Amino acid sequence: MYKLILATRYLLKRRMTYFAVLAVALCVFIVVVVMTVMTGLVGDFKEKNHRFAGDCVVASESLVGFAYYEDFVKKLEGSEFVDSVSEVIKSYALLSPRGRDVSRGVEIMGVDPVKHSRATGFGDTLYYRKNDVSKAFVPSYDVNLPGCVLGIDLALQRDSNSRYAYDSSPGHVGFAVSCFPLTARGALVLGTAPVNTKTFYYSDHSQSGLARVDDSLIYLPFDEAQALCGMDGGAKRINAIHIKFKSDVKLGVGCDEVRRLWELFKGEKADESQAYLLDAVTVQSWLVHRRSLIAAMEKEETMMGAMFGFVGIVVVFIVLVVFYMLISHKSKDIGVLRSVGASSIDIIELFAGFAAMVGLIGSCFGVLGGWQFLLRINKIEGWLFERFGYQVWDRTMFAIGDIPSKISPKVLAVIVVSAVAACLIGALVPSWQAVRLKPVETLQVNQL
């Protein structure tokens, strides 16, 4: 009990400790704000990638794709852990708006809109056909024309607030899509022209929130894309299967199960003529499948944390100095405590408790300040933009909406624990010095 009383007394009476509390609060405030924003951005980006890919992706590394997929899809659909499955064609194409002398290379994805919406978040990314995804490729202005879903940045312009100029219905625009049909060996299809071209009409746009997807991807009807890429002859081929697991299935368990099924399937098809294509197929969770994109943001988050760690050393120094002063002023208290039987451990506990209190109180102020700031961060940014034209991120360049402001309890816990740990480390050397004080020396009459 006396430890708590003394720690509280030191905290209240020694004003110098306020500086330690202030330093901790300042660091915690900044770290809470920055890491909340960064974690929010990374989390949001991961979630968008998850929605884009589904839970698990069975995909070929080559644009040639793989055959016999119908049998494997049946197996997946018959298994208990799979909720839905979507076969996908992926390739590159030249996209040319009709009537305009411009064209650009894009990525194409051939999907069945209903199946793909069940396996991924595709349906939610649509604008005009959100409530009836089966008509995603049906242009509202002419239901007989073949439709295509454009990435939103291919279809619309953004203003400075990241808002798109939506129309009440899609514009009547046709796009010539040209791509290379490849044989199962990866060569160009001989005999006819080396390139297939077909015109599709803008039926909807998709806003996934992923810049690279929204800026360079168009969705086409599955059968049309398969024909364009030359994958519809003989043993039909696809590039990927996107899978969604049932809600009670854990990601790792589901992926392992798909992997097991795939190995069995590969064994069954070993004697088929295009079995060699199955060797280039991998089974990956969405996290691994989108790793190259997600990892970059996660690394930036880690680097930021590491840099704050370096700056946090200053807090350790401040606590060390404050405790050093306190102990040098309170040597008589320590002498009295030791003389009435307090052990070395008790002295260390006293100062460790005091350090923890400094860390906790500083953290509380920092968290409170950070929380209040985050609540208003978008308003503050809006005000800065209106007044001074300042935005943290130029929304015409970055696919970011509001600044993330939701504090993650996990991040908060890490920050508070780190702050308390920094205080404890700072108090370590002074506490050790306190332990080494000898009552007989500190309580000598000439020292009083």
Place this chain on the structure above:
Amino acid sequence: MLKLFLWLRYLRKRKIVFLSIAAVALSVSLLIVVASLFTGFIDAYERIAVEFMGDVVLQPPKKFSNYPQFIERLERLEAVDTATAILTAHGVLYLGKGNVCAVSIHGIDAAGAVKVTNFKNSLLEQKDLPGEPSFVVASDADAIGAFLGIAAIKEPDEQTDEYDFNDAKEMLGKQIVLTTGSVTEQKGSPSDDSGPRFIRKVMKLKVADVVFTGFYDIDKNYFFVPIEELQKTLYPDIEEPLAEIVQIKLSRGANAESALVQIRGVWQAFVDDYLGGDPYLKGYAEIVTSVEMQSRYTAEIRKQMGLLLVIFGVVSGSVVVLVFCIFYMIVTTKRKDIAIIKSCGTGSGAVAWIFIGFGVCVGIIGSGIGVVLGCVITKNINIIEGWIRIAFGLKLWKSSVYLFSKIPNEINWLWAVPIVLIAIAAAAVGTLVPAIVAAWTKPVEILRYE
């Protein structure tokens, strides 16, 4: 002299002062590293723009003919050294079995391009050869040659982020197929099937050389073909040479602003003389320096840098608190020293200056160490990144994410100097209150016997 003696004594006797030096050094080095890396990135981005596009870029709203006459007129200007034309298109490239990628096609005059840009140094095979580079394929003189970006052939290694140059060189002389196209029929409405249609064009080419600029976007997405061949393919009915962009190299020492005015004048006269005075071409041609062209992106990076420096600067503000605590402790424990100094006749102001001066010294020493540390880290950032990869398996820098193959490692002294000055000022500010406390010390109270 007394001050110097006391400073040295406090430094020697009060080891805790080293903590404030360490804190100042840490903060200064961190801020210098952050500022240098960001400005290095911006400088490299602007440099690659000049190296790849020349000093000034003229981009009319649509293609125009008779560009050789325009270039000839431009080169007559004193401010202009030389110029070259470019015809652009987009396409899809078939590189081999199962290897297809989307590319941005640049129709260039290889000999002209090397005079305006640093293009020759980017060619793996021809950079060390004498003379001007060309699209001639060594193994097949009749074939149409093309320059292919190294990342389009194969992505850099996942672990080391380095390209396999031998793999890339194996592509030399190999046939590749390019699909591109243009709109050639200009009748009917866009929604009508009888309207203007995109006509697909296929070019069979051979790889004459491989481009490695170290800038991922160019190495991955750009594909270079002879300008006349691209025009023949896209616009076979047009005989006059066509261009879409003109890249201009200014004469040494030429003033960019006045050069831009002169170039605009030449352009307008050229449009009047050769393009029928088309007001659209005259009024909407963009004539800017290549650095200015990147200004929107670089301004955004500068903004991010500023934000990061403010964040770390605020956290580094704790140094003021630290210096205050340490100096306050020194003042309270050395009150007898102070009283003796004052009793010998030293004024309050002089006493205060002892501590403020000591704070400045701490700031200078800390900043000095910080600058050295910051320089060492910045200069060796690529080595440090390599160590981190080996030790933790964490590849922090990837050209596919951060555009450049190497982390820019130039120290920015324009930022380093203000950071150092602010650090010294912060250390001095931290000593203010303790210095005032010291100045107010009354010798008669401190030195009395009881």
